[in-house]
Amino acid sequence: MTVGITAYLANKLLDHVCRNVAYTPPATVYAKAHLTDPGAAGANGASAQTARLALSFAAAASGSISANTTPEWTLNATETIAYVSFWDSAGPAGGNCLWTAAASVSKGGVNGDIIRIATDTLSFSPIAAN
Numbered sequence: 001m002t003v004g005i006t007a008y009l010a011n012k013l014l015d016h017v018c019r020n021v022a023y024t025p026p027a028t029v030y031a032k033a034h035l036t037d038p039g040a041a042g043a044n045g046a047s048a049q050t051a052r053l054a055l056s057f058a059a060a061a062s063g064s065i066s067a068n069t070t071p072e073w074t075l076n077a078t079e080t081i082a083y084v085s086f087w088d089s090a091g092p093a094g095g096n097c098l099w100t101a102a103a104s105v106s107k108g109g110v111n112g113d114i115i116r117i118a119t120d121t122l123s124f125s126p127i128a129a130n
Contacts, residue, residue, distance in 0.1 A: 002039050004099065004100065006042070006096075006099060007040065009096070026088035026089070028090075029086050029088065030053060030086065030089065030090055031053045031087075031120070032050075032051075032052045034100075035047055035082060038097070038100045040100075042085035042086075047075075048077035049073045049076050049077075051091075054090070055067045055069055055071060055120070056068055056069050063124045063127040064124070066119070066121040070116055071117050072115060072116040074112065074114055075109045075110065075111055075113045075114070078108075078111065080106050081106065081115050082103050083103060085099070085101075101120075
């Protein structure tokens, strides 16, 4: 399984913090649905629903950040969504995959059914304790 922060984002953050290399974060982060593990570049197992959904986030705390929106896809095929990738562009093609994650519960449906991301939290771990 290759879920987590991508090498692209990790390198950008490390260069920014350790080398003072400017990093311009995306104005919006977008979520894309996947049937299987998206892989290190977010390119595998894509859903037939190709739309990337815009997310907004609350402030980060304790090394994690949670979406404060509830994005939803209307399925256009019979499939089960089990993973999500997060991108710096609306797509459906192009941009950089920032992060991938496995759903805590896979959700299936048929054409016309709605799949929602009810809870979406990204985190760095472990965080050094006091």
